[in-house]
Amino acid sequence: MTHNMPNPPLVEVVAAILTRPDDSFLLACRPPGKPYAGYWEFPGGKIEASESALQALSRELHEELGITVDRAFPWITRVFRYPHATVRLQFYRVAEWQGEPIAREHQQLAWQSAGNITVSPLLPANQPILRSLMLPSTYAITNASETGETHSLHAIRQALQRGLRLLQIREKHLTDSQLTRYAQAVLQLAQGTQAKVLINGNIALAKELGLDGVHLTAAQLLSLHTRPEVDWCGASCHNEEELYHAESLGIDFVTVSPVCPTPSHPNAPTLGWRKLAKLIRGYSLPVYALGGLMPDDLIPAQEQGAHGIALMRNLCTSAQP
Numbered sequence: 001m002t003h004n005m006p007n008p009p010l011v012e013v014v015a016a017i018l019t020r021p022d023d024s025f026l027l028a029c030r031p032p033g034k035p036y037a038g039y040w041e042f043p044g045g046k047i048e049a050s051e052s053a054l055q056a057l058s059r060e061l062h063e064e065l066g067i068t069v070d071r072a073f074p075w076i077t078r079v080f081r082y083p084h085a086t087v088r089l090q091f092y093r094v095a096e097w098q099g100e101p102i103a104r105e106h107q108q109l110a111w112q113s114a115g116n117i118t119v120s121p122l123l124p125a126n127q128p129i130l131r132s133l134m135l136p137s138t139y140a141i142t143n144a145s146e147t148g149e150t151h152s153l154h155a156i157r158q159a160l161q162r163g164l165r166l167l168q169i170r171e172k173h174l175t176d177s178q179l180t181r182y183a184q185a186v187l188q189l190a191q192g193t194q195a196k197v198l199i200n201g202n203i204a205l206a207k208e209l210g211l212d213g214v215h216l217t218a219a220q221l222l223s224l225h226t227r228p229e230v231d232w233c234g235a236s237c238h239n240e241e242e243l244y245h246a247e248s249l250g251i252d253f254v255t256v257s258p259v260c261p262t263p264s265h266p267n268a269p270t271l272g273w274r275k276l277a278k279l280i281r282g283y284s285l286p287v288y289a290l291g292g293l294m295p296d297d298l299i300p301a302q303e304q305g306a307h308g309i310a311l312m313r314n315l316c317t318s319a320q321p
């Protein structure tokens with residue numbers, strides 16, 4: 001490393017994920033005359049010195065798209081080094097706004113779906129963002145140890161029918177052969193659906209059964225130096241050290257727990273919403289709030305900066321997989 005090299009300036013940027021009920025979001029094409037003209041980006045821009053991120057978001061979306069933001073919550077923050085500058089991109093999910101977006105400054109606008117982007121090229125910093133947007137807002141965790149296998153598989157079938165898209169098999173009481181059989185049964189239920197099936201802790205079994213990935217325990221996360229070679233990888237986190245390690249390994253998402261009291265960890269001190277928000281402020285990976293939550297907790301969780309909620313016991317009543 002060369003000494004006395006000045007740090008490139010850090011440019012604070014806010015960007016909007018304008019989401020429609022079908023989960024499609026708006027991308028905009030940068031106009032001629034700007035750096036990276038012709039590249040597609042999330043609407044937004046630089047935060048001025050006198051502004052909060054939310055104020056900058058409202059101003060930019062009014063200037064660029066002619067809309068008024070009604071409800072927006074922080075999502076993920078990514079630092080990206082371009083040759084000319086380093087940008088810190090604070091992404092906000094804009095759930096409600098007034099007006100129909102029109103291209104007041106951009107060349108073109110396009111509503112896109114995370115798994116099916118039809119415009120290109122994208123700004124280089126945005127690729128991991130699209131991967132994060134593929135994750136649904138509800139993450140289900142199996143609970144056959146409490147409910148029994150039959151009931152558990154029935155609840156999973158129902159949740160899949162309602163559109164569940166992310167599921168973790170977490171059955172610590174089963175022997176290896178029982179776990180294999182149970183995982184095969186879950187996999188069969190998920191076949192032909194949109195759901196990704198991950199398994200807790202067992203990287204070898206995830207590979208052997210061709211599951212979509214693995215969910216690492218916190219201890220396992222800290223013991224690893226590289227990301228497991230699976231398509232999707234989540235990890236359980238409870239504190240800053242674990243969150244930092246998940247980030248450095250390039251994990252896809254984390255759960256943070258316990259947010260509320262939960263029967264599975266009765267003596268664990270809970271975070272509550274405020275501590276959760278503080279812990280994940282400025283974090284770069286999507287976070288599922290976990291622990292004692294109900295489907296109705298999705299909005300409070302997202303207001304605190306979480307991507308979504310993870311549900312174990314209350315899966316059956318989930319209306320919004």
Ligand SMILES: Nc1nc2c([nH]c(=O)n2[C@@H]2O[C@H](COP(=O)(O)OP(=O)(O)OP(=O)(O)O)[C@@H](O)[C@H]2O)c(=O)[nH]1
Nearest residue numbers: 013015034036041042043044045046080087123125126
């Ligand atoms: N708006 C936006 N900017 C992004 C995204 N991804 C990304 O790397 N950036 C970077 O963040 C910076 C935003 O600057 P900008 O030029 O859009 O800012 P601005 O609208 O305030 O324009 P200005 O240059 O006229 O002041 C650029 O370096 C841009 O490349 C994104 O998705 N949306």
